[in-house]
Amino acid sequence: LKILVQRRWDINKLIYLDNIEPSEVIRRWKQHEEEDEEEEDIEDDDDDFFKKKQTASTTEDLDNFIPSFPPLEDLKRKFNPDGGDDDDNDDKEYENGYQILKTRLLVAPKVTDESSE
């Protein structure tokens, strides 16, 4: 009999658990987010539940100001005003970036080739 385990991680408790690496905190929290959307069985995750703790690189600069960004090609695809409904890209993050952006703009977007000059 398969029992559906519903682990719900509270990020406020996870954040300050010093024995859990921040990357692991994010992973567990994001997993919870996905569960809410899809109601998946999470038994498969037992394998990587006990995976080795990641250690920070000794040479990597861990004191940066500029955050990391996805590759330029991905960003071009995401912010393509002609449509973000590519069949080969189901990732939520990359679907319809221009639609998300439009909600933040104060003016109505105009998609024309006419030069303003």
Place this chain on the structure above:
Amino acid sequence: MSSFKSIQTFEGHRNFRLRLVLATLAGKPIKISKIRSEASNPGLTDSEVSFLRLLEAVTNGTHIEISYTGTTVIYRPGLIIGGELNHVCTGQKPVGYYIEPMLYLAPFLKKKFSIVFKGLTASDKTLDAGVESLKWGLIPVMEKFGVREVNLHILKRGSPPLGGGEVHLICNSLIPQPLTIHALETPKISAIRGVAYCTRVSPSFVNRMIDSARQVFRPTGVDVNITADVWRGENAGKSPGFGITLVGELKRGWRIVAEGVGSPGSIPEDLGEKIAYQLLQEISQSSVVGRNQLQLCLVFMTIGKEDIGRLKVHKSQIDDNLIWCLRDLKSMFGIEAYLKEDEQDYMTISIKGFGFTNSSKKIA
């Protein structure tokens, strides 16, 4: 009762500057050990040592002990004094690496702050802040916390590798503690501004960067105004270089920034396009502030008045860096943040201020 304060310990070189700044604000000694202890070139870098010297210069009574191998530092902060200083930025880091943490301390000094930083004004080799990013990205955020009259002037630009730049940081605003903010609405973008600069290369480089960036923004219909900033002669430093900083102007005075510096052999059009797309990405995945401004907000919210400050963030902004920052803040001030689900894709970070008092003011 012992007169010695217990030492807060940290491991590794992560958030090196932030931890030292928090220790200075909290007036608590810290020990940072295992600094690149397993690297082939272990211990502190030249830039980190230079930053420690800068902290020593802006404070009075600071005591720094560095182990023989450089892998352990004990820092006992003194009183934040400020005053007029010059700092030659050594190492491979641009002046932004040194100026950024100074912005955290500048409003809480005893005297008004005036420092001239000499070195690289931007670098393509590191992910440190450029001067424009600090000017257009962090200083407007400081204004929200009641810190006004902070100015950053570029006297000379200095591109890598030889540098030769000079930047003047002035802070005439001394406050006892930051104001409490309640930023709970995602502001709209009213315009996109920016500056494209070049030193010792053809002025056409800036126009090429501007044109390619404008092409990316054109479908949005937002007002775009990017300034060309061409430096010539002695004020252009010792090396050729170019770069672009783009700013999304949000309503209520918030700003979101993206920046980039040209590498040898890179094409200005590519850089302009890349940074424009990065700005769109940052805007689409943020609420009130961008990822590079979040740390400053969290620190000022923590050391603010004993009232609850709230800041709306995008869920994608909850990342490793944010968690490390929150943990460091708890270690130094004992304050925990509370994250609450807001509408879809957004969360609210609530922090009850520590009730920090500018110690320089107390004895003044």
